[in-house]
Amino acid sequence: METIITRFPPSPTGYLHVGGARTALFNWLYARQNHGKFVLRIEDTDTVRSTQASVDAIFDAMRWLELDWDEGPYFQTQRFDIYRTYLQKLLDSGDAYYCTCSPEDVEAMRQKAMATGAKPKYDGRCRERGLPPSPNAVIRFKSPLSGTTVVEDVIKGNIVFQNREQDDFVICRSDGTPTYNFVVVVDDITMGINTIIRGDDHVMNTPKQILLYKALKAPLPVFGHVPMVLGKDKARLSKRHGAMSVTAYRDMGFLPDAFLNYLARLGWSHGDQEFFTRQELIEKFSLKNIGRSPGVFDVDKLTALNADHIRATPVGQLAPRVLPFMRQKGYDAADDAYLVGVIGTLHARSKTLVEMADGAHFYYREDVRPYDEKAARKFLKPAVAPVLTMLAEALEALPDLAEKTQEAAFKQVMEKAGLGFGKIAQPVRVALTGTSVSPGIFEMIAVLGKARVLARLKAAGEYIQSLEST
RNA sequence: GGUCCCAUCGUCUAGCGGUUCAGGACGCCGGCCUCUCACGCCGGUAACACGGGUUCGAAUCCCGUUGGGAUCACCA
Secondary structure, three states, X not given: OOOOEEEEOXXXXXXOEHHHHHHHHHHHHHHHHOOOEEEEEEOOOOOOOOXXXXXXXXXXXXXXXXXXXXXXXXXXXXXXXXXXXXXXHHHHHOOEEEXXXXXXXXXXXXXXXXXXXXXXXXXXOXXXXXXXXXXXXXXXXXXXXXXXXXXXXXXXXXXXXXXXXXXXXXXXXXXXXXXXXXXXXXXXXXXXXXXXXXXXXXXXXXXXXXXXXXXOOOOOOEEEEEOOEEOOOOOEOOHHHOOOEHHHHHHOOOOHHHHHHHHHHOOEOXXXXXXXXXXXHHHHOOHHHEOOOOEEOOHXXXXXHHHHHHHHOOHHHHHHHHHHHHHHOOOOOOOOHHHHHHHHHHOOOOOOHHHHHHHOHHHOOOOOOOOOHHHHHHHOOHHHHHXXXXXXXXHHOOOOOOHHHHHHHHHHHXXXXXXXXXXXXXXXXHHHHOOOOOOOHHHHHHHHOHHHHXXXXXHHHHHHHHHHOO
């Protein structure tokens, strides 16, 4: 069987956006599943809009998503000589010709056509003139005047185009640089790309490209056009929908596998399954299960899926991923046993890594004061001071802080104070964390360790005393 | 406007002529669990755009309407 070779060809005119990431993912999955090759190609022929910063941003995003490529990155700007060769082939075979009509002339043709209600296109006036190369001439492709070109789309099915709708499009500008539809075809032919999965916005280019493949006598690749990703208002995703850049999702605390899982499920399905590991995606992905209608990007669902992935990830593996967020908050955290313990108490209650870092505040602050005002007022009342003291003593006497051991200590205090656990837990929680929301008391104490716990209980006692004296 | 594509709960979707007065997930609303918050569990809300056909039978096939999207460059 032929080796599957797919590609992802972003143009470096901005960051990698959500839609682009999804087509990259689909191509990557398909290549990986078939033990084929995934090629990265930078389409930078628009020298005005292309920037190195964008190239870097794209690599950065691909690396974060861990979508590795087997070949490339190729840069189109370094391949002009190849394009030149293929241009000459078309000229030689008579499938292309020089045209000296100025942009203004062509524009006039469009206006005229529009006026008569016809489709705006170049009228082919230089088609049979056999013009020689000249400084201001462009090269146009000699498109068939009749017949049909059918795109056999693996996602959408057959799409038929009338050749008469096509005009003789420019394949080489007057400045000598080749245009998009031409370079893409040459690249895909020379790179051996046999499977092209790309966005819906390219369907109209496909008949042009197929014509080029035929003129170049090259075998056609398999085409598949995936529907667009839309924003909440059902309009194409754009800046006004907020985060479009893939790396923005990294910064919001999403896991790459969760992001990929979400992207895959947006437009593709495998029965009712929602959660997929990266490996499952590779195994179960299939072109035939890609839907034909556009989908709306939903952060809430991404977030829910992210929570599932966080929970499914062993705490040890989560540590290096949360660390940057901890540091960003100024916590002196390290990838150590303490952090693993911290994550253990937080990972079932965090939907994102940012939330996890937020929830870890009390683990990395020596003093949790000032207390949350409402929490302190409600729970750190005079009556609880002796209870906190008793608890501190009981805890101090313990040989270790295993949850079982702690339970006995708490039971002892509960009996002495004549209070239920519920009455003791909240004050302790405030004393330990400064707030009324946190992981479970026992697990928290086990992670914090005796020294921090005793100090905080003592501090809370002092706080209550200071209230009484005023 | 021309050309092309699309159309199941608010959203992502399952469904590929009958076993579905349509299943799952997110969201939302109840409840349970419970030391708070979560997790988890249970239950509820909510859809086949419309109109014609074809067929014994249609969410599933065909046509039309409507609605959305894409594209019409010497951008990619």
